[in-house]
Amino acid sequence: MGRKILFVTTDQQRYDTLGCNGGTVARTPVVDALAAQGVRFERAHPQSVVCMPSRSTIITGQYPSTHGVWMNGVPLPVDAPSVAEVLHDAGYRTALIGKPHFEPFLDPFLRFAENRFAREPLVGLHRGFEHFEAATHGGQGMLHYARWLAAHHPEAVGMFYPVLDGALEVNALGGGDTGAPQVWDNAIDRDWYHTDWVADRTINWLESLAADDDWFCWMSFPDPHHPWDPPQSELGRIDWRDVPLPAGYPASASAREAILDGKPRHWRAWYDGTLVSNYEAPANWVPATMTADQVREVNARNAIECELIDEALGRVMAAIAAKGWTDDVDVVFTTDHGEFQGDFGLLFKGPYHVDALMRLPLVWRPAPSSGATPASVSRPVGLVDLAPTFCAIAGLPVPAWMEGSPLPVDDADADTRGFERVLTEWDSALFGVDVHLRTITRDGWVCTTYRPGHSHDGTEGELYSLVDDPLQHVNRWDDRACDALRSDLLADLWDHQPAQHTPLRRVEAPV
Amino acid sequence: MALGSIRHHIRIHRTATEVWALAGDPTRLHEWFPGVVSCSVDGDQRVIVLGSGMPMPEEIVVNDPVQRRFQYRINAPIFQYHRGTIDCIDLDDGTCLVVYSTDADPRTMALTIAGGTAGALDELKRQMELHPSQNGVQ
Numbered sequence: 001m002g003r004k005i006l007f008v009t010t011d012q013q014r015y016d017t018l019g020c021n022g023g024t025v026a027r028t029p030v031v032d033a034l035a036a037q038g039v040r041f042e043r044a045h046p047q048s049v050v051c052m053p054s055r056s057t058i059i060t061g062q063y064p065s066t067h068g069v070w071m072n073g074v075p076l077p078v079d080a081p082s083v084a085e086v087l088h089d090a091g092y093r094t095a096l097i098g099k100p101h102f103e104p105f106l107d108p109f110l111r112f113a114e115n116r117f118a119r120e121p122l123v124g125l126h127r128g129f130e131h132f133e134a135a136t137h138g139g140q141g142m143l144h145y146a147r148w149l150a151a152h153h154p155e156a157v158g159m160f161y162p163v164l165d166g167a168l169e170v171n172a173l174g175g176g177d178t179g180a181p182q183v184w185d186n187a188i189d190r191d192w193y194h195t196d197w198v199a200d201r202t203i204n205w206l207e208s209l210a211a212d213d214d215w216f217c218w219m220s221f222p223d224p225h226h227p228w229d230p231p232q233s234e235l236g237r238i239d240w241r242d243v244p245l246p247a248g249y250p251a252s253a254s255a256r257e258a259i260l261d262g263k264p265r266h267w268r269a270w271y272d273g274t275l276v277s278n279y280e281a282p283a284n285w286v287p288a289t290m291t292a293d294q295v296r297e298v299n300a301r302n303a304i305e306c307e308l309i310d311e312a313l314g315r316v317m318a319a320i321a322a323k324g325w326t327d328d329v330d331v332v333f334t335t336d337h338g339e340f341q342g343d344f345g346l347l348f349k350g351p352y353h354v355d356a357l358m359r360l361p362l363v364w365r366p367a368p369s370s371g372a373t374p375a376s377v378s379r380p381v382g383l384v385d386l387a388p389t390f391c392a393i394a395g396l397p398v399p400a401w402m403e404g405s406p407l408p409v410d411d412a413d414a415d416t417r418g419f420e421r422v423l424t425e426w427d428s429a430l431f432g433v434d435v436h437l438r439t440i441t442r443d444g445w446v447c448t449t450y451r452p453g454h455s456h457d458g459t460e461g462e463l464y465s466l467v468d469d470p471l472q473h474v475n476r477w478d479d480r481a482c483d484a485l486r487s488d489l490l491a492d493l494w495d496h497q498p499a500q501h502t503p504l505r506r507v508e509a510p511v
Numbered sequence: 512m513a514l515g516s517i518r519h520h521i522r523i524h525r526t527a528t529e530v531w532a533l534a535g536d537p538t539r540l541h542e543w544f545p546g547v548v549s550c551s552v553d554g555d556q557r558v559i560v561l562g563s564g565m566p567m568p569e570e571i572v573v574n575d576p577v578q579r580r581f582q583y584r585i586n587a588p589i590f591q592y593h594r595g596t597i598d599c600i601d602l603d604d605g606t607c608l609v610v611y612s613t614d615a616d617p618r619t620m621a622l623t624i625a626g627g628t629a630g631a632l633d634e635l636k637r638q639m640e641l642h643p644s645q646n647g648v649q
Binding site for chain 2: 073104106107108109110111116142166167168169279431506507508509510
């Protein structure tokens with residue numbers, strides 16, 4: 001009998017939303033306790049800041065350039081390598097419960113397997129998972145959660161925020177007290193909300209296993225990704241009027257604009273509403289119109305969703321304890337990418353490689369039976385390192401096709417094994433607008449270079465000191481004093497950046 | 512909002528005449544378009560049923576066997592505008608180029624539909640190059 005693995009992901013969660021990372025709005029005692037017992041990573045980055053490429057990196061252990069899911073809407077081939085398959089082949093029982101998003105959701109032809117499993121039960125394995133129950137951000141659609149809700153609580157289906165508008169663009173409709181986009185009062189019973197459903201289904205699957213089974217369970221919460229529509233019954237947890245404005249939100253418009261003007265032009269263009277380069281932000285919302293109160297309310301609702309996740313995880317941990325497994329279970333908690341949540345006067349995500357979107361919560365509580373020592377790791381690591389970590393936990397060799405390395409257990413281990421840098425990519429091409437970024441984070445600096453595209457000629461870039469400028473307000477790309485540093489970072493980036501999969505895989509849907 | 516316009520193409524190692532026999536027949540779309548489970552034609556009206564169970568009423572706008580051009584529009588309420596175009600172009604070397612274009616308002620529907628059309632072109636090529644006789648080609 002080996003170590004069991006509970007892999008917990010959320011969607012679009014910032015580093016600073018956890019108490020253990022200094023967050024002060026949401027109470028997250030369960031994850032905080034796991035961090036205190038295990039390894040807390042202070043500089044974990046995704047290899048893409050949107051869902052499908054990032055999740056494809058998690059399951060394959062490969063960079064987006066290698067697995068080929070270069071933007072949302074590009075499906076990961078069903079025969080792509082999968083860490084779940086490696087584990088299953090080694091005798092692990094495997095499940096994915098919650099949000100998968102390796103294939104597009106907008107699928108009227110029902111061409112993608114993920115969207116079919118709720119009506120055509122899984123036979124055999126899918127991406128290495130023997131059990132697969134899917135959910136996403138609302139109560140409608142083809143996934144298991146939506147069908148469960150429609151069957152058992154049909155009155156609740158229409159209570160969620162309509163994520164897409166009538167033109168199938170990300171909705172700009174505002175709600176709550178402040179009219180913030182994607183904020184909504186959701187009358188759904190808490191027990192029926194997808195966060196608790198994911199935990200319920202996870203517990204149900206775990207309880208079906210034999211005591212001596214080894215298992216890998218990916219529990220994937222759709223929150224705190226927008227819409228920010230937690231059950232209305234929970235809104236009393238946090239009064240948005242009491243929520244401080246984020247440090248990354250300059251209160252005056254002139255300060256915000258001055259900061260944005262120091263960055264490549266698509267930043268300010270999005271803020272002003274003249275360019276929405278990617279599908280992940282509402283096409284009909286102008287960030288410059290966002291008020292400070294709207295920022296507070298978004299942060300409050302987001303924090304409520306984080307608390308619900310933490311409590312749901314607590315229930316799953318209790319179920320694991322009831323099975324007598326606690327000492328042999330590794331728990332890894334992270335997310336796929338971050339969220340602006342008001343930084344720079346922005347919400348959502350896009351081609352913007354700054355801490356809001358790149359610095360992620362990552363906590364690894366090794367199985368207590370392994371005798372691991374609690375630590376924090378300040379060296380850069382990536383989600384590309386998760387799949388190799390799962391192999392290492394299971395005592396398996398890391399397959400050659402994985403491009404990361406098992407996570408370090410402390411900084412000394414990180415230094416010994418060369419955790420010096422982490423890379424992040426962005427490519428998108430949507431209705432004639434293309435954007436291409438390559439980013440390296442190392443030695444306390446984050447450096448992004450732009451390839452030619454709709455708004456860029458290939459000379460633009462961003463360079464920030466994470467030590468002197470933790471909010472990334474001062475772009476030093478054109479600072480002559482940083483020329484040598486910039487050149488070194490770019491040389492290191494190109495030395496380690498995998499070549500892009502060609503031909504590019506086809507975009508099959510908006511998301 | 513601007514119109515969404517997406518174009519996919521594929522080269523098939525069969526003559527345009529052979530390919531058109533399948534691609535230009537409005538009653539046989541479900542044979543080569545993955546995710547379309549059935550289609551019925553009545554005059555210039557066609558109803559296709561998608562894999563999700565959703566029926567899509569369509570109007571056949573052009574079916575020109577000389578140019579080998581087929582055009583249709585989807586009349587479902589979600590579309591302000593739709594025009595689908597299949598062109599089968601003879602390359603005069605025993606092969607042909609099939610181009611499937613989708614123009615739509617809302618623009619996101621162009622992407623969503625065009626994801627299906629790209630898969631359809633792949634399937635058309637697979638069928639035509641694998642076993643032409645099974646596709647009614649003599």
